[in-house]
Amino acid sequence: MTIKTKNCQPGHFYAVGVGPGAPDLITLRAAGLIESADTVIVPRSELAGESLALLTIRDLIDEQEVIEHVYPMKRDSSRTRSCWAEVAAEVAARVSAGLAVVQVTIGDPMVYSTSSYLLESLVDLLPAECIHVVPGISAFQATASVLGEPLTLQEDRLNIMPATDMDAVARALECCETLVLYKVGPRLRQLGALLESRNLLDRARLACYVEQQGREAIFRNFRDALADDSHGYMSTVVVRLGRRSWEQTPSMGKVV
Amino acid sequence: MTIKTKNCQPGHFYAVGVGPGAPDLITLRAAGLIESADTVIVPRSELAGESLALLTIRDLIDEQEVIEHVYPMKRDSSRTRSCWAEVAAEVAARVSAGLAVVQVTIGDPMVYSTSSYLLESLVDLLPAECIHVVPGISAFQATASVLGEPLTLQEDRLNIMPATDMDAVARALECCETLVLYKVGPRLRQLGALLESRNLLDRARLACYVEQQGREAIFRNFRDALADDSHGYMSTVVVRLGRRSWEQTPSMGKVV
Numbered sequence: 238m239t240i241k242t243k244n245c246q247p248g249h250f251y252a253v254g255v256g257p258g259a260p261d262l263i264t265l266r267a268a269g270l271i272e273s274a275d276t277v278i279v280p281r282s283e284l285a286g287e288s289l290a291l292l293t294i295r296d297l298i299d300e301q302e303v304i305e306h307v308y309p310m311k312r313d314s315s316r317t318r319s320c321w322a323e324v325a326a327e328v329a330a331r332v333s334a335g336l337a338v339v340q341v342t343i344g345d346p347m348v349y350s351t352s353s354y355l356l357e358s359l360v361d362l363l364p365a366e367c368i369h370v371v372p373g374i375s376a377f378q379a380t381a382s383v384l385g386e387p388l389t390l391q392e393d394r395l396n397i398m399p400a401t402d403m404d405a406v407a408r409a410l411e412c413c414e415t416l417v418l419y420k421v422g423p424r425l426r427q428l429g430a431l432l433e434s435r436n437l438l439d440r441a442r443l444a445c446y447v448e449q450q451g452r453e454a455i456f457r458n459f460r461d462a463l464a465d466d467s468h469g470y471m472s473t474v475v476v477r478l479g480r481r482s483w484e485q486t487p488s489m490g491k492v493v
Numbered sequence: 494m495t496i497k498t499k500n501c502q503p504g505h506f507y508a509v510g511v512g513p514g515a516p517d518l519i520t521l522r523a524a525g526l527i528e529s530a531d532t533v534i535v536p537r538s539e540l541a542g543e544s545l546a547l548l549t550i551r552d553l554i555d556e557q558e559v560i561e562h563v564y565p566m567k568r569d570s571s572r573t574r575s576c577w578a579e580v581a582a583e584v585a586a587r588v589s590a591g592l593a594v595v596q597v598t599i600g601d602p603m604v605y606s607t608s609s610y611l612l613e614s615l616v617d618l619l620p621a622e623c624i625h626v627v628p629g630i631s632a633f634q635a636t637a638s639v640l641g642e643p644l645t646l647q648e649d650r651l652n653i654m655p656a657t658d659m660d661a662v663a664r665a666l667e668c669c670e671t672l673v674l675y676k677v678g679p680r681l682r683q684l685g686a687l688l689e690s691r692n693l694l695d696r697a698r699l700a701c702y703v704e705q706q707g708r709e710a711i712f713r714n715f716r717d718a719l720a721d722d723s724h725g726y727m728s729t730v731v732v733r734l735g736r737r738s739w740e741q742t743p744s745m746g747k748v749v
Contacts (some may be wrong), residue, residue, distance in 0.1 A: 264519065345637075350643070353646050369638075381601075392654075397653070
């Protein structure tokens with residue numbers, strides 16, 4: 238590989254996205270930073286036996302200090318924030334002592350990620366110029382690639398949201414051409430009923446654990462997915478509702 | 494780097510996203526495929542002097558055949574599709590002869606990308622198992638990382654669309670917590686007026702040519718951006734409208 242990667246700077250912090258789980262979907266920048274870090278913070282959900290982020294980057298770990306941080310999975314903002322504030326204090330102490338600290342996160346650090354809580358706290362503890370974020374491939378992108386079906390073209394609108402509140406999902410179906418739903422697992426049948434009532438079952442796909450070796454399950458036929466409701470937390474649904482072409486849309490100026 | 498990357502298989506085609514422009518935001522998988530390809534198809538807009546995708550991957554090019562394909566920038570679906578159908582025929586001829594062909598594209602191949610047109614045509618010319626797609630970092634992700642501002646947390650809804658039709662933009666402001674607008678360039682002032690009328694100027698950011706060396710311009714203050722309307726085609730606006738927390742949203746089952 239002839240592309241130069243950046244090393245960490247001493248006394249800096251990096252929130253680094255490592256993509257959906259396949260080690261080769263890490264960016265060159267992320268790999269270079271992880272390899273040159275003094276300390277790597279690895280999040281693990283309290284329900285997981287092992288950290289998916291650590292599994293993804295294990296071939297990049299050599300002599301770095303690895304701190305596994307177990308975070309709560311409860312829908313409790315104040316508990317979540319206080320938990321990440323503790324990690325932030327640990328990070329700030331190391332960074333202030335001149336160490337380079339990387340926090341890795343599955344997916345992208347700016348899209349439904351634990352990194353956001355850590356960054357919120359770090360902003361008060363470190364100078365802004367010592368805080369960096371590196372994007373990563375998000376599960377919806379990996380899902381679209383595995384399916385080989387474009388998410389958006391021309392004037393299409395893409396809507397991404399958790400599938401927690403079916404009323405909100407129903408409203409979203411009215412205002413985009415492609416809807417991506419995360420965290421569908423326990424609500425798969427409710428979602429199936431909603432899609433069926435709108436005659437949209439044929440337009441929906443489900444991907445579970447996409448790009449996670451040995452666990453990936455892809456359902457191009459949503460009815461097959463509905464037959465088994467054991468699909469886990471890391472599931473992504475893509476509903477391709479329609480297309481909004483250039484010709485259908487008023488152009489408000491020269492498109493250059 | 495100790496992570497193994499995949500080589501191309503002979504007689505296969507790969508649509509490969511290379512991210513926003515910085516060579517080190519390429520994934521390891523994309524780099525391995527580009528390096529091992531027989532032929533690399535590089536798109537260039539008819540208005541650009543050089544291909545941004547080629548600039549991004551130039552350090553990965555050695556003895557591969559490079560075909561630069563100039564594509565139209567007009568909002569004309571049938572001209573665009575017939576242009577890409579020609580490329581598809583060229584690709585299919587090479588792949589059928591046993592060559593490994595990669596098409597590179599800036600950003601992600603499934604998000605507003607020229608790859609989508611090529612894939613549409615290739616589906617009729619090659620067996621499905623010989624067509625592969627590799628995701629790439631999209632400009633909105635690079636923008637959020639450079640800004641250091643999370644796009645979504647908890648129950649937030651993210652909406653991504655081109656800024657072509659201001660009525661559609663106005664409607665989108667009502668149904669998400671974060672709005673990402675692409676292709677804002679020539680409509681920047683119209684957008685500024687809309688945001689000002691909703692008292693949202695302080696919540697908007699503009700990034701031009703993000704992660705493109707020497708060209709990147711970031712406006713955390715949208716009013717500064719409005720002072721100069723020369724911002725180009727590759728511009729991304731992020732509007733952070735609000736937050737939708739776990740506590741505000743009905744939970745429709747156990748979140749695991």
